[in-house]
Amino acid sequence: GAAKVKVAQVKTPGLTLFKTCLFKIIVPAAKKAEIRASQNHINPLYAYPTLWYYMFMQAIDWTDIHKKYKGLWVGLKDDEETVVASGKSIDEVMKKAEEKGYPKPILYKVPVKLTYFVGSIK
Template sequence: MAIDWTKIYKKYRGFWVALKDDRMTVVASGKTVREVLNQSKKKGFSKPILFRVPEQIAPYVGFLK
């Protein structure tokens, strides 16, 4: 199943984000992993999914042989 992170990209471009297990809900954001992890823990999320949102989206097309 594909996940649409368009809204996350537009709002958090260039930042680290912590996501809930649903992979759609941002629980914290910041410039460093440590900052985001600390914010997440304060909100009760001890093991969030950490992801750095890229500055630009680079298209990629791959294939399997």
């Protein structure tokens, strides 16, 4: 019984420290970055380059993009999910995106086939 109490006592301060860091440091920094970035008309990630790790490390489902745009280049909005243009070349995508009012889309070449790799290259 005593060992379990000690483990619980060790884990709780770590969780408290995590919550403190998250809500007292990281979230306020993210809010400040967004405000500063919007005032300067830039992406918050440029205002605080390390901020992406704390606030934006989440999975994005590109399943539909992979199905619809196999083998093509796509231009994405800053949300990294919305396709604003697609084409066989970067130039084609850039031209279409600019015509739609997106001069700097995120460019991504959608693979024809999704493959997986586990291991290392020697």
